[in-house]
Amino acid sequence: MQNTIQLINRPKGTPTHDDFKFVDAPIGSPEQGQVLVRTVYISVDPYLRGRMNEGKSYIEPFKLDEVLSSAVIAQVEESKSDRFSKGDVVIGSLGWQEYSVVKENEIRKVDHKQAPASAYLSVLGMTGLTAYFGLLDIGKPKEGETVVVSGAAGAVGSVVGQIAKIKGARVVGIAGSDEKISYLKDELGFDAAINYKTENVYKSLKEHCPDGIDVYFENVGGEIGDAVLPLLNNFARIPVCGAISGYNKAERDMGPRVQGYLIKTSSLMQGFTVGNYSSRFKEGAEALAGWLSEGKLKYEETVTEGFDHTVDAFLDLFKGKNLGKAVVKVSEIQ
Incomplete structure (x- = not known):
């Protein structure tokens, strides 16, 4: 079993812990063309607040009593895909949970030796x-x-x-x-x-x-x-x-x-x-990586340790507590 985080109320004003619920769920096993990944970093972002409201927007609202999601860095634990091997570090829009079973086309590899993995949620993301x-x-x-x-x-x-x-x-x-x-x-x-x-x-x-x-x-x-x-x-x-x-x-x-x-x-x-600008992401990523390697770009992260503190990290965004990108560190890359 694993921990997951669901949205259980549509917040009125500033969200509180009462709008979220930790729920135990089975981890699951991958089928052909899928992989099981372990969450390493979760991105918490202000735009997620808008997805907690009902109504038309540029992105589909979260559904109540379902697991929240955002950009996540994860590591492959088990693969039934020709594209990925155990140990690969990947990024995708994944659930706020400790493990995810995902289709091979829902994630992509990141080179965590070129830059820290969390950078792909911030300056390179x-x-x-x-x-x-x-x-x-x-x-x-x-x-x-x-x-x-x-x-x-x-x-x-x-x-x-x-x-x-x-x-x-x-x-x-x-x-x-x-x-x-x-x-x-x-x-x-x-x-x-x-x-x-x-x-x-x-x-x-x-x-x-x-x-x-x-x-x-x-x-x-x-x-x-x-x-x-x-x-x-x-x-x-x-x-x-x-x-x-x-x-x-x-x-x-x-x-x-x-x-x-x-x-x-x-x-x-x-x-x-x-x-x-999705068709031009490669252009932007290459420019940002170049400036980063040349020392022209710096970045800062506010890292919250532990899956249990994911909601805390999200709520802290609206108190101005983060310097640079806010992420939650759930586990270590192995």
């Missing part, structure tokens, strides 16, 4: 690709322009800022603690960083962006996004990746209307998901 395509395809930063990133110390935002620096832009990050501000400036090379919990974001942006804002990478929304709008330059670009400030609001999130700002500055504001 979906969060890195989200940063790469959102910034470069929609934001299109040019040398000398000013790029502002909200949620800048998170898994996506931290990569966005570094890529913008690689492209020669001036980068200003917004985050929620002095520790994160120091990390952005001292470790990642951001030109400036703003603590939204202790500073007036609009006034600080005016100070740190004297020539206005050319690109705003939106991860947060709410009052932080509102503070950016009056400072947009003509033909500014706003990739909208997330709006975590509103994910747990029970009521509709209201704020200043954006239309006037966009018209006045001829700015582009475009929402996206990384799935839009």
Whole structure:
């Protein structure tokens, strides 16, 4: 038997432990074309909150009383597939459980000798690709322009800022603690960083962006996004990746209307998901791996130890406790 985690309630506002349940389940055995894998790392991500709601979205909502899922690094324990052998390290969208029986076309191998396995959930995985395509395809930063990133110390935002620096832009990050501000400036090379919990974001942006804002990478929304709008330059670009400030609001999130700002500055504001770029994942992965090997990209992880603490790690996302990518370490690679 093994431990699994199910969603048993649709959260009203911020999720709590009462919305989840640990359930024992059989491990199962693979059939032809399948493998049994042992979970090594589980990715916990803010977008999973949206999948806990009913209603149409860009990805199917979770079903109640069924196992939750996200990106997972796992190791093959038993194989009945010609593609995989015992010991292979793989990645796939798998359940929040200790073991999974999966079809061979639902996972792919990762080279954990080239980079740590968990990196394929962060800088070399979906969060890195989200940063790469959102910034470069929609934001299109040019040398000398000013790029502002909200949620800048998170898994996506931290990569966005570094890529913008690689492209020669001036980068200003917004985050929620002095520790994160120091990390952005001292470790990642951001030109400036703003603590939204202790500073007036609009006034600080005016100070740190004297020539206005050319690109705003939106991860947060709410009052932080509102503070950016009056400072947009003509033909500014706003990739909208997330709006975590509103994910747990029970009521509709209201704020200043954006239309006037966009018209006045001829700015582009475009929402996206990384799935839009699935045909180009190889391009993005190769670029990110190259920058990583050249020392141009750094990444940080907040690792929570133990399957029993998976829900804790997820809930901590909404308290701003993670620096970089949040993952749960379930077992060791053997």
